[in-house]
Amino acid sequence: MADETPAPAPPVAAPPPPPPPAVTKSDSPAVVEKEDPSLPSPVDVVSVSVTESVSTAIEDKKEQTPPAEPVELVPDSTDKAKKEEPPLPPPPQPVESESESPAVTEKAKEEEPPAATEKAKEEEPPAPAAATVAVLETELQQPPELPSQEVVTESKSLAAMMEKEEAGAPAPTVSTTTTTSAEEDVAVVVEEKKIPQNLGSFKEESNKVADLSDFERKALEELKRLVQEAIDAHLFTSETKSEENPDKEKKEEPKEVSIWGIPLLKDDRSDVILLKFLRARDFKVKDAFVMIKNTIRWRKEFGIDELLDEDLGDDMEKVVFMHGQDREGHPVCYNVYGEFQNRDLYQKAFSDEEKRMKFLRWRIQFLEKSIRKLDFSPDGINTIFQVSDLKNSPGPGKRELRLATKQALQLLQDNYPEFVAKQVFINVPWWYLVFYTMISPFMTQRTKSKFVFAGPAKSAETLFKYIAPEQVPIQYGGLSVDYCDCNPEFSDADPATEITVKPGTKQTVEITIYEKCVLVWEIRVVGWDVSYGAEFMPNAKDSYTVIIQKPTKMSPKDEPVVSQCFKVGELGKVMLTVDNPTSKKKKLVYRFKVKPYCD
Known part of the structure; x- marks a missing residue:
């Protein structure tokens, strides 16, 4: 993190102050230039700005279309309103929906469109003129877009739940890099009105005793008393011992009882463990105590201590793996069900009861x-962020997989309480939504509040809400490579910037260079299907623009991440341009690094 009061650079090397964000008018949609706040400059030799303009393909189409349509619409609408309905009261115009009296509506009806613009300026004097014009153009020309859904709405309960998760998710960093045009502001306002806020979205509670309510604190103390009595009476150990010599057993000192390597009654870490059982049983002390007792018994019967040292092979390492962390520091576990499309792997895992x-x-x-690597201190991270990838999942028709899943879920629910920070399902097929709708009534609200669903088109965008792009594996839209791969330039610690490239627009990332250096960058657009180009534009008037990569159409089959570098020998700026001529918005992710210049 950069210091709050950075040391000033020497006068010679100090860059000129960046220009303020500006909105420029043209025949095409507004071009917005602004500083990129989400990615601080690695050193004082560069600065970054992001520019949005209309897509080249859209501009070409507009040039071929004669601009005769706006001239015909304005006089026809005013004349028709005056001649056809003189005795009737003037109907409310859809654009002027905020007018408060018929007089205002009639006045707007009699005046020409320029007068309407002046009226709007008078009603909103604090707003800048350029922003006012943009808002009026949006109201007149573009109907508000309905917010897109993440998955198919097969049932009302599932759709409502997905909308809640969408609204309750923490704000992603992409919001700081998108355009600041008034059109986007209007779209955001409309979306906020359409999507209800999720007041029931799960948020982890504090594990500090001082932050507990009186009821919760009393429940914790009562549970600790019951656990102490059980330890003194050997209730956690006597069930596995023979009762041939009960007198000898009574003389033995009570043994310390631990779960996940944490003693149940020792320090504040013990309180964190007990609170997990209490929350799983809604702070019902007796139910939580029974759960603890059953968990201890099951761990002995299952042989957990011996299991930790068993060699069970590495055949399933691509099915379940840990990779990176989320934005709050939780380790992320990926469950890839599509790996079971491999028939040999499926048979090896589920063909009979023994397997x-x-x-x-x-x-x-x-x-x-994985649990033993967590921090069970009251301020520590003691839950795991789960991602379930359902792409190419065998589905509910596989009886063996269904039985194994049911058995695993039952064990996890009974013996591993409150270890899931969030459960995100990506690449969700239609059949899983139907399946979830059937089992949803049998889940607690607390469990369902941790679930997030995303279809294939929304998977990367949904992950970025909770996990930074540099922490997301490449196969899921991020920049993070497998730890075994060679990537000398970047690591998961190097932050990336996200930008949403709207349909029919072109985003240009400008990296201004103030000293000689070597610039290295990574860039990707999830799913590509856009054009990408890079060039260096020197500041000197007599210099020529250097084409680093000519604009190239990138398809989904191309390399997911483009890694490039450029040796900057004179002052200027490197421009990375992504042109999105499609009707779908795209997610652009990039990061760069400045290295010393060498001859």
């Missing part, structure tokens, strides 16, 4: 090792 049990033991072993 299903081995897979279950492998999955529990993986979870136990």
Whole structure:
């Protein structure tokens, strides 16, 4: 993180102050230039700005279309209103929906469009003139767009839940890099009105005793008392011992009881463990105590301590793996069900009861090792962010997979309470929505509030809400490579910037260079289907623009990430341009690094 009071640069090397954001008018939509606040400059030798303009393909179409339509519409609408309905009261115009009296409506009706613009300026004196014009153009020409849905709305309950998760998600960093035009502001206002806020979205509670309510604090103290009595009476250990010599057992000192390597009654970490069981049972002390007792018994029967040292192979390492962390610091676990399309792997995991049990033991072993890496201090991260990729999933028709899944879910629900920070399902097929709709009534509201669903088109965008792009694996739209791959220039610690490229627009990332250096960058557009080009424009008047990469149409089959570098020997700016001529918005992700110049 940059210091709050950075040391001033020497006068010679200090860059000129960046120009303020400006809105320029042209025959095409407004071009907005602004500084990119989400990606601080690595050093004082560069600055970054993002420019949005109309797509080249759209401009070409507009040049071929004769601009005769606006001239015909204005006089026809005014004459028709005056001649056809003179005795009737003037109908309310759809644009002037905020007028408060018939007099205002009639006045707007008699005046020409320029007068309407002047009236709008008088009603909103604090707003800048350029912004006022943009708002009026948006109201007159573009109907408000309905917010897009993440998945198919097969049922009302599922659709409502998805809308809640969409609204309750933490604001992504892309909001700081998108255009500041008034058209976008209007679209955001409309979307906020359409999507209800999710007041029930799950948020992790504090594990500090001082932050608990009186009721919760009393429940914790009562549970600690019951656990202490059980330890003193050997209730957690006597069930596995023979009762041939009960007198000898009574003379033994109570043994310390631990779960996940944490003693149940020792320090503040113990309180975190007990609070997990209490929250799983809605702070019903007796139910939480029974759950603890059953969990301890199951761990002995399942042989958890021995399981940690077993060698169960690495055949499933692509099915379940840990990679990176989310924006709040939770480790992220990816569950890739599509790997079971491999028939040999499927048979090896689920063909009979013995193999299903081995897979279950492998999955529990993986979870136990992951849990032991968590921080159980009151301020620590002690939950895991789960991502379930349902692309090419075998589906509910596979009986063996269905049985194994049911068995695993039951064990996790009964013996691993409150270890899921958020459960995000991506690449969700239609059949899973139907399946979820059937089982949803049997889930608690607390469990359902952790779920987020996204179809294939929204998967990367949904992940970016919770996980920074540099932490998301490449196969899911991010920039993070497998830890075993060679990537000398960038790591997960190097931050990336997200930009939403709207349909029919062109985004240009300008990196201004103030000193000689070597500029290295990575850039990708999720799903591509856009044109990408890069060039260097020197400041000197007699210099020529250097084409680093001529504009090239990038298809979804091309390399997901483009890595490039350029040796800057004179002052100027590197311009990365993404042209989106399609009717769909695209997610642009990039990052760069400045290296010393060498001859």
